[in-house]
Structure formats: C-alpha cells, structure tokens
Amino acid sequence: GAVVSQHPSRVICKSGTSVKIECRSLDFQATTMFWYRQFPKQSLMLMATSNEGSKATYEQGVEKDKFLINHASLTLSTLTVTSAHPEDSSFYICSARDAAERDGYGYTFGSGTRLTVV
C-alpha cells in the first residue's frame, strides 16, 4: 500500500534555531500534502495544505513566515519551523493525497515528528 516516509521521527533543537521535517511518498505521487500539528492529548490541527509546484495555503492563525512549506515535487514536501521556540514543541505529522485516487480520498499519513525545543 501507499507509504509516506517522514523524517526525522524525533528532534531536539535549541530555541532560535530552525528545523526541517521531510515527508516523502514512496510509491505514489502526492498531489497534495497536508501538514498537521498535534499537542499532547489533543486533536490533529491542520496547519497548511500544499500542492506540488504552488504556494501552500495556511490555516487561519498559522504564521506562514514561521512554518515554511515547500512542495517542489510530487514525492517530497518539507516543513521548516524557523526560529523555533519552546511553544512550538509538538507532534508534527504530514498526510499525502494520492494523485491517482479518482475520488480524492486516498490519505496516507507519515509517522510523525516529535519536536522538542529547549
């Protein structure tokens, strides 16, 4: 089945530094990539939606200059958390939509990245 590889699985960084998270679709082409943030004991909150080759669409309240998303190819999307602060510590997870799904409902989640900012 469809697989999305997400790296790193865990990262600890110092406050003020930037962290890049990668999601790769291994055996399908991801037309759309969704990026979520999940705080402990909370739901998945959509941060942004990116389509290959175009700018990402950010949800209300998400700072586009802080969370940089690049979707340069149909198999790779990246999220960069810039100037990270302790409040950015969270579980970040991507979800790819398979371009081949005719009705559009093929979502595949990455394994998530636990970011801790110290």
Add this chain to the structure above:
Amino acid sequence: GENVEQHPSTLSVQEGDSAVIKCTYSDSASNYFPWYKQELGKRPQLIIDIRSNVGEKKDQRIAVTLNKTAKHFSLHITETQPEDSAVYFCAASYSGGSNYKLTFGKGTLLTVNP
C-alpha cells in the same frame, strides 16, 4: 469552514462490551467521513470510512452509520478487546475546491478494561 464535534471525550468499557462514539459535522457539503485509531506517539490509522451516499458500513467488529439529514455519524465497536484501547478520531472531508482537506474531531480516549 467545517466543524466536527465528537463525544464522548473519554469512554471506558469492559472487555466484550460495545462502544459507541458519536460525531456531528456542520458543513452539509462534506461527503467523506473516516474514522482513525491513534496509539500514543503513532500515526493515525484508518479503521473505517463512509461516504455520503451510504447510510451504514460494517467491517467485522466495527461499523459506522451516517445520518446526512441530522449531519451526524457514529462509530460502533462490538465485542471490545483490550487492544482496542486507543484514541479514536472522526473526521469529515469536503471535496469542494479540489483540496479534500480533513477536519478532525477532538478525539475519544477509549479504554477497554480486561
């Protein structure tokens, strides 16, 4: 935008009993309703889904029902087992605008006691 409400937030049942989790959605245009199971620190796993042209779907011990008029859908787990313990999320998707983004409920922590 879409708003998905999920109840209860926690549910504790005895092994072998049934568990029911309910969700309501606000956008009548939503037409795809998946349910996910998430274990601590892991990715959500799709356990069952239903589309708006179907009222009920069953897969072994798991079933989902959809009432489009009332805009609510429910997850039913029968003969629960300890390994069913996890957080369950409902979601709704709107196919307008071609992005098909999912809106999640707040989740239900299900505990199955042996």
